[in-house]
Amino acid sequence: MTFSAIKSLGAFALFALGTVTGVARAEMLHFPAGKATFDARCAVCHQAGGKGQDGLAPPLTSYPGRYAASAQSRHQLPDTVLHGMYGEIRVADKTYNFKMPNFDSMSDDELAQVLNYVVFDLNGSHGPAKPFTAAEIKDARAKPMDASAVYSQRASVTKALGLR
Template sequence: MRTTTKYIKACLSLVIALGVSAGAGAQELDAGKTIFAKNCAVCHQASGQGQDGLAPALTAYPARYASTEGGRALLANIALYGLLGAIQNGGKQYNGSMPSFRTMSDEELAGVLSYIALDLSGGKAAGSQPISADEVKARRAQNLTPTEVRHLREQVLKDAGL
């Protein structure tokens, strides 16, 4: 009897723990979606499909980035420092300037990056992990230029075979 009670208690706490962590993840992605709509959609469009010649689509590459260490760092770097100069994305050419969003908190940037990587680019289906606030924080001290971020992006693309 006592063992049964213990077992039931253990099951209950597991269910509660899982419920809480799943809830927090969903909340973060919801917050990320709102931040995206307010700050990013003007250039990248509401569903992240981008605009030819102006801003690249975010519907494929961010999920790929989120699955490697270098790619995850790249996502944080793009949000913190921006991105400048000639790039290609899905066979299309861009030569624009993505502004820096470093005035946003680590949590806000982690939320919006997780949203584009998991929801917009289908990373959730592919099992990519969300970007954490600590990962964003770890990139803050570098003070990269947007051109340096572009060079890091080239390396990540090469490593990912994109």
């Protein structure tokens, strides 16, 4: 549609065009339920789109995809959301010192959906990662861990993946 045609239709045409564009954007999400949970519970620290907050919460736009694509490190993501984590970490040459709360009160399906949103909708490259399932979260929930164990485990995972 040309600009003059839109102009002649007035505000209604702009509203309709904006609505169609908004629908197209929403359809690009693979995990909209995960996005809703992320926006409600995670974005307060990790910010919209998982861009992170300097000094406080790291960005979630690259490392989670790498974790999820590797069999040896995939468990780090469910462990982190289930048990929380605290301590100083480095991501992409920036330092963060944050106490991430646990989200163990959320259902297995909710946690799988939010992890899938982070891995598949926020991360540009997730390699051969497969989506998380509620059963996978349930298995992770059964492991006895605490936030300090998650922190120690993360150090091993980032080293093994060559991330610093």
